[in-house]
Amino acid sequence: MEKIIKDVIKDISEIIKFDSSQKPAEKNAPFGAGARKSLDYFLNLAKSFGFETNDYDGYAGEVIFGEGEEFAILAHLDVVPAGGGWTKEPFGGEIDEKNARVWGRGAMDDKGPAVIALYSLKALKDEGFKPKRKIKLIVGCNEENGWACIDYYKAHAHMPDEGISPDADFPVIYAEKGILQLKLKFAVKGDYSSLRGGERANMVCDYCEIKAPADKAKLSALNLTAENGKIISRGKSAHGSTPEMGTNAIPPILKYLGLDGICKTLFETRFGLTELKDETGVLTFSPNVIEGGKNCIFVTCDVRYPATMSKLSVLAPIEKAGVAYEILHEQEPLFNDRECFLIKTLCGVYNEVTGKNVTPIAIGGGTYARALKCGAAFGPEEEGEENTIHQANEYITFEKIEKCFKIYKLAIERLTK
Numbered sequence: 001m002e003k004i005i006k007d008v009i010k011d012i013s014e015i016i017k018f019d020s021s022q023k024p025a026e027k028n029a030p031f032g033a034g035a036r037k038s039l040d041y042f043l044n045l046a047k048s049f050g051f052e053t054n055d056y057d058g059y060a061g062e063v064i065f066g067e068g069e070e071f072a073i074l075a076h077l078d079v080v081p082a083g084g085g086w087t088k089e090p091f092g093g094e095i096d097e098k099n100a101r102v103w104g105r106g107a108m109d110d111k112g113p114a115v116i117a118l119y120s121l122k123a124l125k126d127e128g129f130k131p132k133r134k135i136k137l138i139v140g141c142n143e144e145n146g147w148a149c150i151d152y153y154k155a156h157a158h159m160p161d162e163g164i165s166p167d168a169d170f171p172v173i174y175a176e177k178g179i180l181q182l183k184l185k186f187a188v189k190g191d192y193s194s195l196r197g198g199e200r201a202n203m204v205c206d207y208c209e210i211k212a213p214a215d216k217a218k219l220s221a222l223n224l225t226a227e228n229g230k231i232i233s234r235g236k237s238a239h240g241s242t243p244e245m246g247t248n249a250i251p252p253i254l255k256y257l258g259l260d261g262i263c264k265t266l267f268e269t270r271f272g273l274t275e276l277k278d279e280t281g282v283l284t285f286s287p288n289v290i291e292g293g294k295n296c297i298f299v300t301c302d303v304r305y306p307a308t309m310s311k312l313s314v315l316a317p318i319e320k321a322g323v324a325y326e327i328l329h330e331q332e333p334l335f336n337d338r339e340c341f342l343i344k345t346l347c348g349v350y351n352e353v354t355g356k357n358v359t360p361i362a363i364g365g366g367t368y369a370r371a372l373k374c375g376a377a378f379g380p381e382e383e384g385e386e387n388t389i390h391q392a393n394e395y396i397t398f399e400k401i402e403k404c405f406k407i408y409k410l411a412i413e414r415l416t417k
Contacts (some may be wrong), residue, residue, distance in 0.1 A: 001402070002113055003258060004119060004122075004123060004405070005398070005401060005402050005405065007119070008115060008116055008401055008405065009095060009102060009398060009401060010095075011108065011115050011119075011220065012093070012102050012111060012112045012115045012116075012396065012401070013093035013094070013095050013102050013104075014093060015038055015041050015042065015102035015106070015111050015115060015260075016091060016092075016093035016105065016106050016107060016111055016153070017076070017091055017092070017104075018034045018037040018038040018041065018091070019034040019079075019082075019090075019091045019105075020032070020037075020038040020077055020078045020079050020106065020111075020141065021034065021078065021079050021080060021081045021105075021144075021164075022032040022036040022078065022142070022145045023035070024037070028057065028202065028358075029058050030056050030057070030058050030059055030141075030148070031058070031059075031078060031142050031145075031148075031149075032143045033143075034112050034213070035058070035077065035141040036141075038077040038078075038111070038141070039055065039060075039061050039077055039139065039141055040195055041060060042061065042077060042108075042114065042115075042118070042139055043055060043061045043063070045115075045118065045134050045358070045399075046063040046118055046137075049055075049118075049121075049122045049125070049128040050125070051063045051064060051065060051121070052064040052127075054157070056152060056153055056156050056157065056233050057152070057156075058141065058143060059140070059142065059148065059149045059153065060138060060139060060140045060141060060149040060152060060153045060154035061071050061138070062136050062137060062138045062139070062153075062157070063118060063121065063136070063137040063139075064134065064135070064136060064137075065121050065124075065125060065131060065134075065135040065137070066130070066131030066132070066134050066135050066416065067131075067133075067134050068131070068133045068134050069132075069133045069134070070131050070133065070134045070135075070136055070158065070160035070162075071131075071133040071134070071135050071136070071160055071162055071163055071415060071416050072135075072136050072138055072159065072160040072162070072163025072164070072167070072217055072372060072375070073117050073136070073137045073138065073163060073164055073165075073412070074137065074138050074140070074164070074165040074167075074367075074368035074369070074371060074372070074375070075110050075113055075114035075115060075117060075138070075140075075141070075147075075165065075166055075167060075368070076110045076114070076136070076139060076140045076142075076143035076144070076149070076167065076368065077106075077110070077111055077139050077140070077141055077143045077145050078140070078142055078143055078145070078149075079105045079109065079111070079144065080105070080109075080144050080199075080200055080203055080390050081105075081107040081199050081200065081203075081355045082105050082392075083199060083203065083206055083237045083390075083391075083392060084097070084206055084207060084234070084237075084361060084392065085206065085237070085391075085392035085393075086392045086393055087393060088104070088249070088354070088391075088393055088395075089103075090101040090104060090105045090394075091104060091105060092104055096259060096395075100324075100397055100398040100399065101395045101396060101397045101398065102395060102396050102398075102401075103393065103394070103395045104394065104395070105394055106394070107390040107394050107396040108380060108381065108388065108394055108395070108396050108400075109167065109390065109394070110143070110166070110167045110391070111161050111195075112380070112396040112401070112404075113166035113167060113379065113380045113404060113408075114137075114139055114166070116166070116380075116401060116404045116408060117137055117166055117407050117408050117412075118137060119405060120405060120408040120409040120412055121135065121137060121305070121412065123128075123405075123409055124409060124412065124413060128319060128402040129413060129417075131412075131417065132416060132417060133415075134160075135412065135416055136160055136163075136410075138153060138159075138365035140153070140368065143167075143368065143407070144202065144395045145199065145200070146329055147331075147371075149314055150368065150371050151285040154371075159371060159372065160372065161372060161373040161374060162342060162373065162374045162375065163369075163372050163374075163375050164342075164346065164369070164371060164375065164376055164377070164378040164415075165367040165368040165369040165375060165376070165377045165378065166377075166378055166380060166404070166408060166409070167368065167377055168363055168367050168369075168377030168378070168379070168381065169361065169363060169377070169379065169381045169382065170354075170367055170378070170379045170380070170381065170382050171242070171346070171347045171350040171351065171356070171358045171359070171360065171361070172343055172346040172350065172351050172360050172361075172376050172377075172378050173334075173360070173362065173363050173367070173376055173377035173378070174333060174335075174337075174343050174360040174361070174362060175279075175280045175307045175333070175335045175336060175362035175363075176280075176307065176333060176334040176362065176363055176364075176365065176366055176367060176369065176370065177241070177280055177281065177283075177284075177304040177305055177306060177307050177333055177362070177364045177366075177376065178305045178307065178309070178310075178311060178330075178331065178332055178333040179302075179304055179305075179329070179330060179331040179366045180303040180305065180311055180314055180315075180325060180327065180329075180330050181202070181300060181301070181302055181303070181327070181328045181329040181330070182300070182301050182303060182318070182325045182328065183200040183298055183299070183300045183301075183325060183326045183328050184287075184298065184299045184300075184301060184318070184323050184324070184325050185296055185297075185298055185323070185324040185326075186262050186296065186297045186298075186299065186324070187295060187296055187324065188262075188296060189295060189393050190294075190295065191292075191293075191294045191295075192210065192257070192292025192293065192294075192297055193209040193226045193292050193293055193294060193388070194210050194211035194212075194230075194292065195208075195209075195236065195253070195257075195291065195292030195297065196208070196209060196210075196261065196290065196291050196292070197209065197233070197249055197250050197253065197289065197290045197291075198249075198250070198288045198289035198290060198300070198353055199289070200240075201235050201240065201288055201289055201300045201301075201302050201328065201329070202239065202240035202288070202302050202333055202390070203238075203239070203240060203242075203247030203288055203390050204235065204236070204237050204238040204240065204243050204245075204248055204286060204288055204390075205235060205237075205248050205249045205250050205288050205290070206234065206235045206236055206237040206246070206247075206249055206251055207233070207234055207235070207291065208232070208233045208235075208249040208250050208252075208253045208290060209230045209231065209232045209233070209253070210230065210231050210253055210257065210292070210357070211230050211231075212230075212231050212256070214231065214259070215256075218256055219231070219256075220258055222252040222395070223252065223371065224252055224253070227290045231253065231256055233250070233252040233253045233256075234249055234292070235247035235248050235249035236391070236392075237390055237391050237392065238390060238391055239365065239385075239387075239389055239390040239391075240242050240284075240286050240288055240302035240304070241284060241302075241363065241364035241365040241366075242364065242387070243284055243285075243286035243302075243303050243391060245387060245391075246391070248267070248286070248287070248288075250263075250266075250267075250287060250290050250299075251263050251266075253290075253350060254266075256406035257263065259297070262297065262299075262354050265282070265321070265323075266287045266299060266301070267287065270285045270317050271285075271317040271321055271323075271364070272317055273285050273303070273305075273314060273317055276306055276309060276313060276314075277306055278303060278306040278307065278308045278309065279306075279308070279362065280306050280307040280308065280333075280335075280362035280363075281306065281362060281363075281364060283303065283304065283305045283306060283314070284302075284303070284304045284364055285301060285302075285303050286301060286302045286303075287299045287300070287301045288300060288301065288302050304366075305333075305363075306333075307333035307334065307335045307362060308333070308335065309333075311330060316322070327408075331366050332370070333369045334369055334375070336375075336405050337372065338359070338360050338378060340374065342374055342376055342415070343360050343376055344415070345414055345415055346376055346378050346411055346415075347359065347360050348380075349407060349410050349411045349414060350378075350407060352381065352410070353403070353406050353407050353410060354376045354403070354407075363377070365374070365377075378407075378408075378411065379407060379408070380396075380400060381402050
């Protein structure tokens with residue numbers, strides 16, 4: 001066990017070193033060179049273990065183990081941009097022996113779990129395990145920016161009906177909220193073309209700026225700074241599904257500009273949408289990207305709505321308010337029976353390995369599990385842990401790596417024997 005965990009740590013460190021956030025397409029690299037290199041590293045590692053692999057033109061790759069009815073393990077190798085606020089090198093892959101962790105973007109989301117899943121297959125193979133199902137470990141390169149990788153895979157290969165995605169929380173996710181990313185247009189007077197903030201729709205905005213005259217009193221009151229002719233607001237990033245974990249940098253800039261009405265709509269009343277809830281939780285509404293124009297401002301919002309509701313429950317109040325919008329991205333909710341074989345098995349494995357007695361949960365995040373007829377997100381996060389996904393100084397601990405290895409290995413064995 002000690003030897004294999006050291007190898008997992010080393011390979012997580014190495015694959016983190018590729019900046020696989022989305023970049024302009026290159027030959028055989030539809031999402032940029034970093035994503036291409038990450039995919040090559042992963043598939044070459046799998047080949048060195050003796051597995052059959054397939055490369056789907058840089059969009060996605062797969063590792064094959066066994067024969068029979070197909071079972072999927074869906075992970076992704078792309079990452080969100082590093083963002084600001086790091087004290088570690090985002091793509092350094094630093095192995096910190098003192099604090100027993102690996103630092104870097106993708107350590108938890110989702111390169112670390114992808115590598116752990118691969119080593120779980122290797123360990124089973126080395127032990128002589130013969131799965132009675134064809135296991136497809138599928139890794140995509142565009143999960144954070146639209147799922148073109150999954151679309152391409154489905155067009156060129158067969159997606160299994162059942163499987164897991166190691167890209168969320170333990171003990172097991174039985175439901176995921178619906179996702180809408182909406183670009184709202186607000187009419188204003190004036191030219192706000194120098195206004196910009198945010199990097200991705202699914203990341204809480206941690207930096208916003210505009211060229212404007214400096215008003216010392218307002219700067220102080222709103223905790224803003226004036227730098228090189230720009231008014232700058234800094235916040236703290238977080239995953240779009242958990243905006244309460246971050247500090248959005250957009251509101252102080254809107255207030256500085258006197259656009260209090262827009263600010264109130266986006267960050268206080270939120271069209272009344274945050275009153276919507278069901279057993280999978282309350283609706284979250286996170287305005288994460290802003291850009292200005294002449295007589296208009298565009299704001300891209302990440303909306304996670306309860307799994308038993310439809311997108312019309314979100315769009316109707318916005319239309320009633322008279323705000324123009326464009327749907328940039330959408331995913332239907334995922335809702336599984338808590339008592340189905342997949343969910344019960346996964347929850348049972350988690351409780352067996354950890355000694356806990358917990359039940360399935362629902363989340364606001366969107367995972368590849370939605371690409372399956374019966375899919376469930378399964379780890380790696382646990383309640384009570386520090387959450388650094390989509391934030392500065394992302395890391396995975398050695399303890400987490402070993403725990404996930406034990407859980408994934410046992411789960412794969414139970415579900416494919």
